Structure formats: structure tokens, C-alpha cells
Amino acid sequence: MSEPENQLMNVRLEKLQRLRDAGIDPYPHRYDRTHTSKQAIDLLDQAEAEHEGEDEARTESVSVGGRIVRYRGMGRATFADIQDGEGKVQMLFRRNNLGESYATLKDLDIGDWMGATGPVFRTRTGEATVEVQDWTLLSKAVRGLPEKWHGLTDVEARFRQRYLDLIASEDSLRIAIMRSRAISALRRFMDGRGFMEVETPMLVQVPAGGTARPFATHHNALDRDLYLRIATELHLKQLIVGGIEKVYEIGRVFRNEGVDVTHNPEFTTMESYEAFADYTDVMEMVEQMVFTMAQDVLGSATVEFEGTMIDLTPPWPRLDLHEEIERRSGIDFLEANDIESLKSEMAAIGLDVGHQMSWGGLLDKLLSDTVEPHLVQPSFLVDYPVEMSPLAKKKRDDSRLVERFEGFIAGMEVCNSFTELNDPIDQRQRMEQQEQLRSRFEDEDTDRLDEEFLTAIEHGMPPTGGLGIGIDRLMMVFAGRRSIREVVLFPQLRSR
RNA sequence: GGGCCGGUAGCUCAGUCUGGUCAGAGCAUCGGACUUUUAAUCCGAGUGUCCUGGGUUCGAAUCCCAGCCGGCUCACCA
Numbered sequence: 001m002s003e004p005e006n007q008l009m010n011v012r013l014e015k016l017q018r019l020r021d022a023g024i025d026p027y028p029h030r031y032d033r034t035h036t037s038k039q040a041i042d043l044l045d046q047a048e049a050e051h052e053g054e055d056e057a058r059t060e061s062v063s064v065g066g067r068i069v070r071y072r073g074m075g076r077a078t079f080a081d082i083q084d085g086e087g088k089v090q091m092l093f094r095r096n097n098l099g100e101s102y103a104t105l106k107d108l109d110i111g112d113w114m115g116a117t118g119p120v121f122r123t124r125t126g127e128a129t130v131e132v133q134d135w136t137l138l139s140k141a142v143r144g145l146p147e148k149w150h151g152l153t154d155v156e157a158r159f160r161q162r163y164l165d166l167i168a169s170e171d172s173l174r175i176a177i178m179r180s181r182a183i184s185a186l187r188r189f190m191d192g193r194g195f196m197e198v199e200t201p202m203l204v205q206v207p208a209g210g211t212a213r214p215f216a217t218h219h220n221a222l223d224r225d226l227y228l229r230i231a232t233e234l235h236l237k238q239l240i241v242g243g244i245e246k247v248y249e250i251g252r253v254f255r256n257e258g259v260d261v262t263h264n265p266e267f268t269t270m271e272s273y274e275a276f277a278d279y280t281d282v283m284e285m286v287e288q289m290v291f292t293m294a295q296d297v298l299g300s301a302t303v304e305f306e307g308t309m310i311d312l313t314p315p316w317p318r319l320d321l322h323e324e325i326e327r328r329s330g331i332d333f334l335e336a337n338d339i340e341s342l343k344s345e346m347a348a349i350g351l352d353v354g355h356q357m358s359w360g361g362l363l364d365k366l367l368s369d370t371v372e373p374h375l376v377q378p379s380f381l382v383d384y385p386v387e388m389s390p391l392a393k394k395k396r397d398d399s400r401l402v403e404r405f406e407g408f409i410a411g412m413e414v415c416n417s418f419t420e421l422n423d424p425i426d427q428r429q430r431m432e433q434q435e436q437l438r439s440r441f442e443d444e445d446t447d448r449l450d451e452e453f454l455t456a457i458e459h460g461m462p463p464t465g466g467l468g469i470g471i472d473r474l475m476m477v478f479a480g481r482r483s484i485r486e487v488v489l490f491p492q493l494r495s496r
Numbered sequence: 497g498g499g500c501c502g503g504u505a506g507c508u509c510a511g512u513c514u515g516g517u518c519a520g521a522g523c524a525u526c527g528g529a530c531u532u533u534u535a536a537u538c539c540g541a542g543u544g545u546c547c548u549g550g551g552u553u554c555g556a557a558u559c560c561c562a563g564c565c566g567g568c569u570c571a572c573c574a
Contacts, residue, residue, distance in 0.1 A: 005506050007543070008525060070534070077531035094531060110524080123532045147507040147523050149535050154507090156566055168507095211574070257573040352571080364574070388574095406574085413574065445573080470574095493566085 012142045015107040019137065022104060026140040031115045035062040037082070037089035041128040044120040058119045064089055064130055065115040065138060067167070068108060070148065078105055079129075082114065083167070090129040091116050097133055110148075111141035159491050172486075175479045178297055179487055182478060183250060183471065185296035186270060189289050195246040195272055200235035202228055202252070208431075208450040209233035209391070212255040215265075228254035232271045233391065233468065234453040237420060240273050240464050241456045248272035250471070261483045262412060265492050268471040277465030278419040279403045283380055286407055286415055286467065287314035290378070290474065298478060305410045305480050308376055316378040316407070321367070324381060328370040333363055333385060334400060342366075358441050360387035375408035390430040390447045391466075392418030407469075409477045415469040422461040428454050 019026050035043065040062050048057040066084035076095040081088045095102040097118075108114065118133040146152040151168035158165040158172075165172045187197065205224070207214035209231035219226050232249045239247045250270045259265060274281065294301050294312050301313045326332050329349055336342040342362050343353045351369055353362060363385060371381070384404040386394060392402035403419035421427050431449035438446040475487040485491035 008506055011525065070536095072533050072536050073530090074533060074536075075530040077533080079533045079536085081534075090534075092532070096531075123534090125532070125534075127532090127534070129532085144506060144524060149523065150508040152507075154566085157507095213573080255573080258571090260573085261568090263573065368574075416574080 008144060009142055012109060012140070012144075015109065016140045016142065019104070019107050019140065024104070024137055026137055028136065028138060031063075031065050031136065031138055033063055033065040033115065035064055036086045037064060037066060037084045038086040040064050040089050040120050040130060041087075044122065044128045047120075048122070056121060058121045058131075061117055061119050061133065062130065063115055063117040066113065067141075068110050068112050068114060069145070069167070071108070071110050073105075076102075078102075080108075082116070090123075090127050091132050091135075092123070092129050093132050093135070097131065098135075101135065108137070109141065109144070111143070111145045113138035113141075156493060159485055159493060162489050175475075175481070175487060176489060178478060179475050182293050182297045182475060185293045186250065186289065186471075188296075189292050190248050190270075190272060193246070193285070195248045195274070196244055198236070198239060198244070198247055198249055199251065200229075200232050200239075200249055202254075204229050206448055206450045206452075208448040208453065211445045211447050213257055213445055215254050215256045230255055231468065232269065233466065234450055236271055236273050237461060237464070237466070238453065238456040240275055240420075241459055241461045245275040245462075246272070259492055261485075262473065262476075264472065264484050264488055267484070267488075269468050270471055271466070271468045273420065273464050273466045275462040275464050278463065279382075279405055279417050279465055282417045282465040282467050283316075283318065283405060284314075286380075286417070286469065287312075287316045287378070289469075290409075293474075294478065303478060303480060305376075305477060306482060308410075310377060310410060310477065312378055312409075316380055318380050318382050318405075319375075321371075321381045321383050322401075324371050325363075325366060328374065329366060331366060333366070337400075358387070358437050358444055358446075360385065360437075361441070361444050364388060372408060372413065373411045376411055378407065378409045380405045380407050386430075389418065390434050391421055391427075393421045393423070394426075409474075412473050412476070413470070414473045414477070415467060417465070417467040420461070420464040420466045422457060422464060424454060424458040424461075427457060 016026055043059045043062065044057065047059045051057050064082065064084070066082035068080050069083045069088065070081035072079040078093040080091045080093070082091060093102060093105055115136040115138050116130055116132045117135070118131045120128055120130050123129050146164055146168050152158055152164050166176065190197070203217070203219070203226045205226060207227040207230045210233065212230040214227040214230050217226050217228065218224070231253055232251055236247055236249060248270060250268065252266050253269055254266050256265065257263065291301055291312050291314055294303065301311060303310050303312065322334060331342070331345045331349070333342065336345050339359050339362065342359060346353050346362060346366055351365065357365070375381070382405045383395060383401045384392070386400060386402050389402045389404045392404040395401045395403055405417050406413050407415040421430065431447065431454070434446040435449050437444070472484050472487055476482065476484060479487055481487060
């Protein structure tokens with residue numbers, strides 16, 4: 001620790017000792033709070049409404065508690081603002097009211113937690129204020145808070161020491177609360193539709209159900225390599241096989257890939273599977289889900305994202321993937337149906353196709369570069385080529401395509417859904433193709449063959465509509481933030 | 497991994513181009529004044545591995561080289 005930092009802490013440690021010497025417990029076990037800051041202020045509003053016209057309305061005595069975030073000593077009177085989970089409220093300490101204990105205030109600092117008791121009144125500048133008759137130290141802080149005006153701007157510190165960010169930035173706290181409420185709303189929505197929430201393993205033997213590089217670990221007692229799951233998909237479908245007809249999981253998945261503004265190595269998804277449904281049913285569910293969540297959490301179906309108003313009201317347009325790609329790039333992927341022709345057509349419009357890639361990999365890049373950025377208002381891209389979608393069921397009338405859609409908002413993919421492939425013979429072939437692709441394109445991720453999953457669906461899986469929705473990205477939309485780190489409390493920082 | 501930008505007091509930053517009163521400001525801290533302030537105000541004080549290590553120079557926060565850390569961005573990655 002640097003010398004001045006040490007000095008600042010020593011000053012506080014000395015105050016701590018003085019308080020102890022004066023018989024004050026700086027870390028009491030509990031406090032009887034009667035009102036939050038907001039409740040105290042509301043109480044005054046109410047008192048004023050009841051005694052309209054009278055001067056100096058005063059409430060009954062309340063006890064509030066919180067952290068000192070501002071401190072204005074004025075001789076024989078002192079103002080302090082305390083902040084609790086619902087906001088801030090001002091305290092007025094007067095020597096006339098406090099006697100001996102007024103002098104002890106000098107050993108308090110910004111950052112300390114305190115409780116205060118007294119009536120609420122309004123100062124002449126109009127601020128609801130607790131006129132303190134009695135106060136209690138609740139916790140002495142021995143380190144100081146960030147600068148009061150600019151707050152904490154160092155990005156790394158904001159995320160590594162999120163608690164400081166939450167103290168200093170109302171916006172950060174607001175986003176954290178919003179996320180929690182959104183997930184509650186999501187749960188209510190799913191439960192309301194008769195879905196059952198489950199938990200499936202995070203440690204898996206085969207990291208399947210998506211295309212991603214997994215985190216590897218090792219179980220000592222079993223002497224076995226295990227992976228952190230990259231998706232919840234295959235276990236949830238096994239529950240569909242088991243007869244749980246509507247099932248979902250909200251949970252963390254892990255991908256050992258790049259860290260950037262829209263990617264965190266661990267992120268939260270909600271996957272759901274519904275027997276007897278197909279992807280058109282899921283589309284309807286997704287737009288209702290997002291709309292309902294927005295209404296619940298934001299009180300509105302409209303959010304502002306970087307200056308653009310985004311309207312989440314259903315229905316969202318269904319855009320045919322094949323048509324959209326052709327419209328944006330001029331490329332017809334059903335014609336350019338081999339690697340060389342697709343690659344040359346992409347190169348012709350200036351896309352970088354230098355890396356060795358499969359046909360599906362190329363098409364994915366084409367989609368990301370030419371179509372996705374245009375999908376600012378919520379929309380669904382519908383019907384993907386079979387090569388990109390090893391877990392989706394082929395279209396009824398075109399075996400080159402599968403019944404799959406992805407939902408986009410603000411140019412970001414937020415969900416992915418299929419009519420699930422339940423033909424075990426077809427599924428085995430598709431997984432085998434994925435394994436072949438991986439050996440052929442070493443740089444490229446593919447899905448993996450999971451024998452336990454294949455065994456499960458060989459026992460009979462009903463027609464099923466499945467969904468995976470990226471909660472973090474949806475929260476970015478709700479929060480109007482372009483960085484995933486703004487909506488994850490403790491994001492992974494750039495890898496070393 | 498590439499490119500660009502950055503790292504100076506606990507926090508927010510100026511100073512670097514043009515080397516030498518450049519170790520600075522505000523907040524915070526400490527002492528003092530003040531009984532309705534709210535970025536309180538006023539008077540006074542202390543505070544540094546100028547990211548690290550080399551180099552150039554009489555002299556480096558400043559210039560050069562290497563490294564570390566961070567941000568943005570491109571690539572990669574659904």
C-alpha cells in the first residue's frame with residue numbers, strides 16, 4: 001500500500017479506536033430500522049398532505065439506516081446524506097438536539113454506515129430531512145469512497161470493484177436491479193405457461209449442444225476429464241424424452257472464446273423445450289415473452305438504444321434468411337452451394353474469407369457481416385441451411401433447409417430456436433457430419449457427437465419446439481448499453 | 497493476435513508535442529471558522545515508485561528501446 005493511502009487509512013483506524021475508547025461499538029450486530037429513505041420521505045409527503053397550509057409539518061420519529069455519502073459540517077449543525085437500498089435521505093444533526101454525541105460526529109466519515117432516529121421535516125430549501133435526535137454507528141469504514149463528483153470512471157476498477165461502482169453510480173445499481181427483475185419476470189412468464197424449471201449438469205463429459213470451444217477440467221476421484229457445459233440443450237431434450245413436456249432452465253453456460261463487448265466467457269441463457277410445438281409456436285412465445293418482460297421491468301415496450309427507439313411490441317417481422325442474404329449481399333446461397341463458389345462470391349463483395357472455413361462457417365460470416373447489422377428493430381430470421389444447424393429438423397418441403405429461426409434486436413442475435421430434430425437416424429448422421437467437419441477444419445468449432453443424447457432420443461422424442469435466449473444480450477437491450485460488461489455484475493476482464 | 501489511445505496523489509485529471517521553478521489542481525484527508533446546507537463556503541496544512549526495467553543526456557514524468565497493465569477497435573468467436 002502506498003504511503004498516503006496508508007495515512008488515509010490510519011486516520012480512520014485512529015477514529016475507530018477513539019470510538020471504541022468512548023464505549024461505542026463500531027460494528028453492532030443489528031439495527032431496528034423503521035423506515036427506508038424512500039419510506040421516510042413518503043411519510044413526510046403524507047404528513048404535509050394531511051396538514052395542508054400549516055407550516056413546518058413534522059412526522060413521527062423514524063429510524064433510518066444507510067451509508068454516509070455526503071457530509072457537510074457547519075459548526076453547531078451538520079448535514080449528511082445517507083444512502084440505502086432505495087435512495088438517499090438527508091440528516092440534520094444539531095448540537096442542541098444531540099448534546100455530547102454531537103462532538104462524536106467528528107469521528108464519522110463518508111462511507112460509514114449509520115442509523116439515525118428523529119422526525120422528518122422539510123428544510124427551507126425544500127429537502128426532506130431527518131432531524132436527528134439519536135444516532136448509532138452501524139459500521140466504520142476504514143477505506144474511503146471514490147471521488148464524489150466524478151465517481152469511479154476507471155473501467156477496470158468499476159468491474160473489479162463493482163461494489164464501488166454500485167455505491168457511486170445510480171445507473172449501475174439501476175441496471176443490476178433491472179436485470180434481477182427481468183429474470184423474475186421471465187420465470188413468471190414461463191411458469192405461467194406451464195413450464196417446469198430444472199437444473200441440469202454444468203460439468204459434462206461431452207461439451208455438445210452448440211458450436212463452441214469448451215473449458216476443460218478434471219475430476220480427480222473419478223480420474224476423468226470433464227468440461228463446463230456450453231449449452232443446456234441436450235440434457236433438456238432428454239427430459240422431453242422423459243415426458244416432461246414443457247421444461248426450461250435459466251443458467252450459466254461457458255465458452256472458452258474471445259472476450260469483447262458482446263461476449264463474456266460465462267453468460268446466462270434461458271433454454272426451453274415444449275413438446276408438440278414447432279418453431280412457429282416458439283416465435284410467438286418469444287415475442288410475447290420479451291414484450292411482457294419489458295412491460296414488467298421497464299413499464300414500456302419501447303427502449304432507447306444508442307439514440308434509436310426500439311419497439312418490442314409483437315408481432316415481429318419474419319424475414320426469410322435466404323431472401324435477406326440475397327437482398328443484402330446479392331448472394332444466393334442455395335445456388336452457391338459449395339465452398340469454392342460461396343467463397344469466391346463472398347470475396348467478390350469484399351468479405352475476408354482467408355481463413356479456412358466450412359460452407360456453414362462461410363455462410364455464418366456472410367450473415368453476420370451483411371444482414372445482422374440491419375436488424376435493429378426486433379425481427380426473426382427464418383429457415384437456415386441444414387449445414388449450419390445440426391440439431392434442427394428439416395423443413396417439410398425443402399431438405400436443404402431446417403426449421404430454425406434466430407431473433408435479433410439492436411443488430412445482436414438474442415435467441416436461437418428450432419423445431420427440434422427428433423429423428424434419431426438423421427440426428428446421428430448430422431452429429432457424425434459435425435465430427436467429420438471438425439477433423440477437416442481444425443480451426444473451426446463444430447458440434448460434437450453425444451452418444452448418451454442419441455441413446456435418449458432413440459427411445460422416442462416427441463415433436464418439440466426448442467429455444468435458447470441470451471439473457472445478457474437481452475439485458476443490454478433493456479439497459480440500452482452496448483457492452484455486456486454493463487449488465488454482468490462481475491464480468492471477465494480481458495484475458496492476460 | 498494486429499492497429500490506435502492510455503497508465504502522474506486514495507479518487508477525477510492537467511503537465512509530455514517543445515527535456516531544466518513540473519511535482520500540480522479539484523475532491524478526499526488534517527487543523528480552524530460557521531445552527532437550514534446540499535459539488536456547502538471561507539482560512540491554513542500534508543500528501544507521490546510520474547506503470548516497470550534499461551538507454552540517451554550535465555539533467556528525463558517528458559525523448560528512445562523492451563516489458564507489464566488497461567481501454568477502444570479489427571480479426572477470431574454464434
